[in-house]
Amino acid sequence: MHYKKIKLNKKLLNTLLTYFIRGVLLIVPFALTGYIISLALNWIDSIIKIKVPGLGMAIILVAITLFGYLGSTLIVRSLLDAIEKLVIKVPLINTIYTSFKELIAAFVGNKKKFDKPVLVTIDKERSIKRIGFITQQELAILHLPDNVAVYVPNSYSFSGDLYIVPKNLVTPLPDISSAETMKFIISGGVTAIQTGSEENIVKTEHPHFT
Numbered sequence: 001m002h003y004k005k006i007k008l009n010k011k012l013l014n015t016l017l018t019y020f021i022r023g024v025l026l027i028v029p030f031a032l033t034g035y036i037i038s039l040a041l042n043w044i045d046s047i048i049k050i051k052v053p054g055l056g057m058a059i060i061l062v063a064i065t066l067f068g069y070l071g072s073t074l075i076v077r078s079l080l081d082a083i084e085k086l087v088i089k090v091p092l093i094n095t096i097y098t099s100f101k102e103l104i105a106a107f108v109g110n111k112k113k114f115d116k117p118v119l120v121t122i123d124k125e126r127s128i129k130r131i132g133f134i135t136q137q138e139l140a141i142l143h144l145p146d147n148v149a150v151y152v153p154n155s156y157s158f159s160g161d162l163y164i165v166p167k168n169l170v171t172p173l174p175d176i177s178s179a180e181t182m183k184f185i186i187s188g189g190v191t192a193i194q195t196g197s198e199e200n201i202v203k204t205e206h207p208h209f210t
Contacts, residue, residue: 117181119171155188
């Protein structure tokens, strides 16, 4: 009886620890970003005595854009890569940094992950479907060559679910942009979908569904 109680307590502690770490991974990147922006705004306000509404935010946006440009140059890129190698050696910082970096990369840049909106059939008998994004097209490494990984965001939340499903249960949505799809999901279907309104509509064919 005593052994079962200890085992139960350990399981509870492990569950709580898992939720705590997940909460840290979700909160810290956003909190850290907000904190840095707040510090930057206060620093700019202390330098510029003239109060112009929105000036501080405009300077930050320009600075971030300039930093992005410099980051594309060879010298600065090499320096940032060296700093990144040091950062990822720190255990907890490594987890937070890489998670945040991959999350941002999923939305912007040349390696966007959320650029293939699809319908996923969850229950074939009752014709229940969910809207998501293909994040991995090839899963041979998991011994699932005929399956794809689909991330399905939850409504009114930053969380979501990952489904590994057969390709024949996935229907591409080539006429809807990623942004419109995401807005529709996050809003719980309240936001109307506008087709053909953006340049980032998925125009590529999906040979893996043919």
